[in-house]
Every structure is written in C-alpha cells, then in structure tokens.
Amino acid sequence: MELANAVAVVTGGASGLGLASVKRLIAGGARVLIVDLERSNGPAVAAELGQGTQFAAADVTDEAAMGAAVAQAEAMGKVRVLVHCAGKGGSKRVVEKDGSPMPLxxxxxxVSVNLIGSFNALRLAAAAMAKNEPVNGERGVCILTASIAGYEGQIGQTPYAASKAGVIGLTLCAARDLASRLVRVCTIAPGIMDTPMLGRLPENIRAGLAASVPNPARLGEAGEFGLLV
Structure with a gap:
C-alpha cells in the first residue's frame, strides 16, 4: 500500500510494538493517530514524533471512545491503515496452587481487551475505510496482533491464549467479510517479544523465556515487529 498522505490508526501506539509500528508508518509517509490509554505517555510521544502525529485517549473496549478516535483520524484525512497492538496479559492457572479457581x-x-477490543477497532476502522475511493484496487488494510500463544499457549496463559486464538479465528472471517469492500485484514502473530508488558516480569523469568527460543535465543525486538507492518 502507498503510505504517502494516508492516515494510519495505531492502537497501543505509545509504547512497545505499537510505537515501533508508528515510527515505521511515519517513515513511510503516513500521518498517524496514536490511540492509547489516558494514563499513557501518548501525548508526549506524539509531540516528540511530530510529522502531524496526533493522540487520542481511548480504551479499545469502549465503543464511544474508539468511535471518537476514529472520527479524529478521519478529520486528519483518509484512514487507510489500522495497526491494532493494544493488548493485555496476566498469568494465572485455571486452578491455583492453593486450590482456588481462576477468578472469572x-x-x-x-478476553475483553484482546479479542473484543480487536473487533471493536477493526469494525470502526473498516467502516471508515469503506468510504474511501480505491487506490490500486484497495481501500485500506487492518493489521491485528495475535501471538504464538494463540497456537501454542503455555501454563498460566489460558485467558491470553484463548483471546489470541480468537483473534486468529477472527482474521480469516473478517478478511472474507471485508473483501467485497476492498479492505484487507491480516494478523501478525509474534513470538516472545521484549515489550513493556514483558518488562514487568522478573529478570530471571525474562532470561528463561529468551533461552527457550530455538534460534536466535533471545527476545524479539519491537522494531522487528514494526518491519512487518
């Protein structure tokens, strides 16, 4: 897709995979709206990046807030790209060591943040893209973020793996659904990435996760994700 003068919406864009995607899109000539939580450093990031970058505070599960964010993006120009990186993790077993069940x-x-949030961002961005005149046979592209956990989840990842498997399942159906609108849908399912979410883990656990990667035995870097966008 030709990014020059296109408007891109990047959720979770204030840090990690989202920020790497924002930088990649700006380098390609796009104008970017960063969507992140109000408590994020999104305003400072947008100001630092310049190039017409804007920020909108929104929880991806909030219909009204996300609708307002997409409307803000439309005011910037033709929305042709969505990169949805907002997500949430958390480690708990189905039955904890003390015998208590995982809190529902x-x-x-x-699941609400990772799956329903993905669909909320997708449906709103796709509706905006559907208004565009086609360029080279397409009106826009929506890129979601799944995870290797969606295919191969580990102990303690039940809700996270289920939510990411849901994103994987959503992708093909949405791609077929939106093909007639000339809007593409795809998903990146990265391995273990060095993100702020992972950064909250103890260093010994991070080292163990890195060592578990066959080759190269390290955590993935956000910039490597950005290269796929």
Whole structure:
C-alpha cells in the first residue's frame, strides 16, 4: 500500500510494538493517530514524533471512545491503515496452587481487551475505510496482533491464549467479510517479544523465556515487529 498522505490508526501506539509500528508508518509517509490509554505517555510521544502525529485517549473496549478516535483520524484525512497492538496479559492457572479457581473476572477482562477490543477497532476502522475511493484496487488494510500463544499457549496463559486464538479465528472471517469492500485484514502473530508488558516480569523469568527460543535465543525486538507492518 502507498503510505504517502494516508492516515494510519495505531492502537497501543505509545509504547512497545505499537510505537515501533508508528515510527515505521511515519517513515513511510503516513500521518498517524496514536490511540492509547489516558494514563499513557501518548501525548508526549506524539509531540516528540511530530510529522502531524496526533493522540487520542481511548480504551479499545469502549465503543464511544474508539468511535471518537476514529472520527479524529478521519478529520486528519483518509484512514487507510489500522495497526491494532493494544493488548493485555496476566498469568494465572485455571486452578491455583492453593486450590482456588481462576477468578472469572480475570479471564473475562483479558478476553475483553484482546479479542473484543480487536473487533471493536477493526469494525470502526473498516467502516471508515469503506468510504474511501480505491487506490490500486484497495481501500485500506487492518493489521491485528495475535501471538504464538494463540497456537501454542503455555501454563498460566489460558485467558491470553484463548483471546489470541480468537483473534486468529477472527482474521480469516473478517478478511472474507471485508473483501467485497476492498479492505484487507491480516494478523501478525509474534513470538516472545521484549515489550513493556514483558518488562514487568522478573529478570530471571525474562532470561528463561529468551533461552527457550530455538534460534536466535533471545527476545524479539519491537522494531522487528514494526518491519512487518
């Protein structure tokens, strides 16, 4: 896709995979709207990046807030790109060591952010893209973020793996659904990435995760994700 003068919406764009994607899109000539939580450093990031970059505070599960964010992006120009990186993790077993079951609210919260949030961003961005005149046979592209956990989840990842598997399942259906609108849908399913979410883990656990990667035995870098966008 030709990015020059296109408007891109990047959720979770204030840090990690999202920020790497923002930088990649700006380098390609796009104008970017960063969507992140109000408590994020999104305004400072947008100001530092310049190039017409804007920020919108929104929880991806909030219909009204995300609708307002997409409307803000439309005011910037033709929305042709969505990169949805906002997500949430958390480690709990189905039955904890003390015998207590995983709180249902924990499962529901992660699925809500990762799966329902993905669909909310997708549907709103796709509706904006559907208004565009086609360029080279397409009106826009929506890029979602899944995870290797969606294919091969580990102990303690039940809600996270389920939510990411849901994103994987959503992708093909949405791609077929939106093909007639000339809007592409795809998903990147990265391995273990060195993101702020992973940064909250103890260093010994991070080192163990890096060592578990066959080759190269290290965590993935956000910039490597950005190269795929």
């Amino acid at each position: 609210a924990h499962f529901a919260d992660i």
